Amino acid sequence: MPPIWAESRQEVCESFDYFRSYQSGVYSLKDIVKGYLLGGSPASRDIFHCGGRLIVSHGGGKAESILDYRVGAARFQQAQDQEATDKSVRALLKSYTDKRPLVLLADDKYALFPYDLSASGCTYVVLGLYWISHAWAEYQPASNGCGRVVRWKFAFQWCEGQGNPWWISSESDDVDMLPDPIGGCRSAPRQDPSPPDAVVNMACNKCSQKSPVVYSQGWMCLNPSCTSFWSIGGRELEQLDYDASFLRPIKTVFTNLPELRPAKLIETMDSITTSYAFSKGWHCEKCGRLSSRFKWEHWECSYCQLIHKLPGRLRTAKEFWHQRPPAEFLHSQVGKQSGLRHHYHSLAFLPHIHATLAEIIACRPEPFELGDGGGFTNHLTFILPNERGRIHLLLGTPLANKQADEIFRQYQEQAEEGELLLRRYPLRLNCVSDRSNCIAVRGTFLTNYFSQNSGEPYQYVGGTGNTVPFDKAPSSVCGALALIKERSRLALQKDIPFNEVLSAAYMEKQKMSFHSDSERGLGPVVASLSLGSAAFMHFRARATSKEPKHSSSNVLTLILRHGDVLIMEGDGVQQHYEHTVIPMNFRIAATARCIGTA
Numbered sequence: 001m002p003p004i005w006a007e008s009r010q011e012v013c014e015s016f017d018y019f020r021s022y023q024s025g026v027y028s029l030k031d032i033v034k035g036y037l038l039g040g041s042p043a044s045r046d047i048f049h050c051g052g053r054l055i056v057s058h059g060g061g062k063a064e065s066i067l068d069y070r071v072g073a074a075r076f077q078q079a080q081d082q083e084a085t086d087k088s089v090r091a092l093l094k095s096y097t098d099k100r101p102l103v104l105l106a107d108d109k110y111a112l113f114p115y116d117l118s119a120s121g122c123t124y125v126v127l128g129l130y131w132i133s134h135a136w137a138e139y140q141p142a143s144n145g146c147g148r149v150v151r152w153k154f155a156f157q158w159c160e161g162q163g164n165p166w167w168i169s170s171e172s173d174d175v176d177m178l179p180d181p182i183g184g185c186r187s188a189p190r191q192d193p194s195p196p197d198a199v200v201n202m203a204c205n206k207c208s209q210k211s212p213v214v215y216s217q218g219w220m221c222l223n224p225s226c227t228s229f230w231s232i233g234g235r236e237l238e239q240l241d242y243d244a245s246f247l248r249p250i251k252t253v254f255t256n257l258p259e260l261r262p263a264k265l266i267e268t269m270d271s272i273t274t275s276y277a278f279s280k281g282w283h284c285e286k287c288g289r290l291s292s293r294f295k296w297e298h299w300e301c302s303y304c305q306l307i308h309k310l311p312g313r314l315r316t317a318k319e320f321w322h323q324r325p326p327a328e329f330l331h332s333q334v335g336k337q338s339g340l341r342h343h344y345h346s347l348a349f350l351p352h353i354h355a356t357l358a359e360i361i362a363c364r365p366e367p368f369e370l371g372d373g374g375g376f377t378n379h380l381t382f383i384l385p386n387e388r389g390r391i392h393l394l395l396g397t398p399l400a401n402k403q404a405d406e407i408f409r410q411y412q413e414q415a416e417e418g419e420l421l422l423r424r425y426p427l428r429l430n431c432v433s434d435r436s437n438c439i440a441v442r443g444t445f446l447t448n449y450f451s452q453n454s455g456e457p458y459q460y461v462g463g464t465g466n467t468v469p470f471d472k473a474p475s476s477v478c479g480a481l482a483l484i485k486e487r488s489r490l491a492l493q494k495d496i497p498f499n500e501v502l503s504a505a506y507m508e509k510q511k512m513s514f515h516s517d518s519e520r521g522l523g524p525v526v527a528s529l530s531l532g533s534a535a536f537m538h539f540r541a542r543a544t545s546k547e548p549k550h551s552s553s554n555v556l557t558l559i560l561r562h563g564d565v566l567i568m569e570g571d572g573v574q575q576h577y578e579h580t581v582i583p584m585n586f587r588i589a590a591t592a593r594c595i596g597t598a
């Protein structure tokens with residue numbers, strides 16, 4: 001197998017720091033290209049030469065007429081000229097002038113790669129480190145109004161100093177190479193901006209700009225803003241071939257090249273195993289596969305099932321009590337919206353609740369007796385307009401949270417021991433972003449949180465095959481269900497026949513994107529218990545047939561803290577709104593529903 005490969009784009013982006021772009025073929029950070037993905041059919045004069053030591057590719061987007069497959073009506077986008085100032089072209093040009101190595105990757109649709117990657121199940125492979133020896137503009141035919149577009153070409157050269165390309169045998173290493181005229185190279189950026197040319201550069205007598213001799217048919221000006229661009233003796237040539245000197249790879253030895261194989265984590269900070277680094281994917285040293293972290297209790301290779309586990313410690317809710325929403329959140333959400341009809345007595349509640357739509361009525365918090373020695377807490381109610389329903393928030397308090405603390409402990413223990421199987425399941429639509437604005441990506445696409453379903457099957461996550469009936473569910477889930485039932489009964493003054501609990505666990509920076517709980521047959525009450533870190537819960541209006549694009553502004557934002565129980569009451573809450581939950585750090589939530597009761 002290749003030394004670094006993956007089945008899905010998500011695996012690459014979550015595990016490989018040199019390529020974290022879900023959409024573009026160029027991944028750059030602060031104008032520095034880290035990775036470049038070769039894929040699809042070649043444009044004319046794209047080459048994979050000398051066993052891949054010299055690769056010419058067109059890069060930078062915009063130059064093909066494409067169907068934009070965002071959910072909703074697909075839009076046709078006309079090809080446009082690439083400009084040197086376009087984000088990706090600019091970054092590639094900077095890598096060229098800095099002679100900065102970057103990583104080339106290829107997907108199984110890259111037609112010039114001499115091996116069939118899909119035959120071995122590899123959708124993406126990492127080729128290795130390359131540097132850009134030449135960058136120039138060309139005209140290419142395009143199906144737009146002008147019949148052609150300016151597109152930038154880049155010549156990538158293998159960085160010597162990293163061994164041979166993994167796909168060729170060492171005998172084929174014997175290629176005729178040009179020495180690098182600059183001498184030994186380094187992986188650090190170079191100050192001298194001129195390219196290391198054995199290829200001759202000539203200045204244009206119209207624009208004075210220098211262009212290399214790229215084609216055997218003769219020199220031409222390659223400055224797209226010059227009137228002489230792309231012509232020899234005033235004529236555009238139909239057939240162009242590369243000049244022989246241009247095709248000879250330049251032997252450039254780099255020192256201190258980085259190791260591309262992602263290192264696995266071998267120690268923890270304070271024995272915390274839910275920080276961002278633990279949510280990232282990993283590289284299997286046995287088979288080379290990049291895998292997302294899809295099991296809560298350890299990393300596992302999706303190809304050869306090799307496991308990597310680091311022991312962690314249980315966390316307590318106290319560790320998260322200090323969390324406060326950022327000040328700008330308070331101001332932008334509450335300050336900008338006028339006409340909020342709220343009935344607060346005291347600003348003391350503002351860190352907890354921000355209602356931002358005039359039509360939503362935020363009722364005065366009601367003191368609320370919890371019974372069982374839990375003392376009093378506050379019950380906040382938001383009445384949605386046009387009888388769409390109500391949203392209740394029963395706040396946790398240190399006295400009332402004894403049960404929640406214990407449930408939080410059990411959840412962590414049982415997830416760690418594999419008694420509670422928290423998994424990241426594939427989304428039904430393979431897309432990044434939320435469900436209403438989704439960009440298709442290749443391969444399986446997993447949720448950005450871990451979950452487990454107990455009780456009745458719930459379609460939303462992982463289909464119905466991953467459900468554990470209540471009589472086999474771990475005590476954490478049963479405890480959460482009992483607490484949710486009890487608080488809902490007190491708040492709504494009736495028993496709710498909850499028969500399903502979705503437990504969701506979030507490592508640092510994970511979240512649940514916008515969605516509504518609108519599965520067929522779902523009862524009108526959905527209630528959740530929050531554990532661990534605080535989280536923002538935003539509600540926004542759902543897209544309708546009249547208004548197919550959802551409104552981007554949130555109509556209500558709540559902050560859910562450890563021990564809080566949130567209740568969404570009424571079908572209208574799900575029909576007219578969707579919600580997202582963005583935890584500030586490690587968090588677990590149990591959400592109870594009534595499936596098949598409506």
Ligand SMILES: O=C(O)CCC(=O)C(=O)O
Binds near residue numbers: 589
């Ligand atoms: O509180 C949470 O973490 C998310 C609950 C939720 O939106 C759901 O399970 O659908």
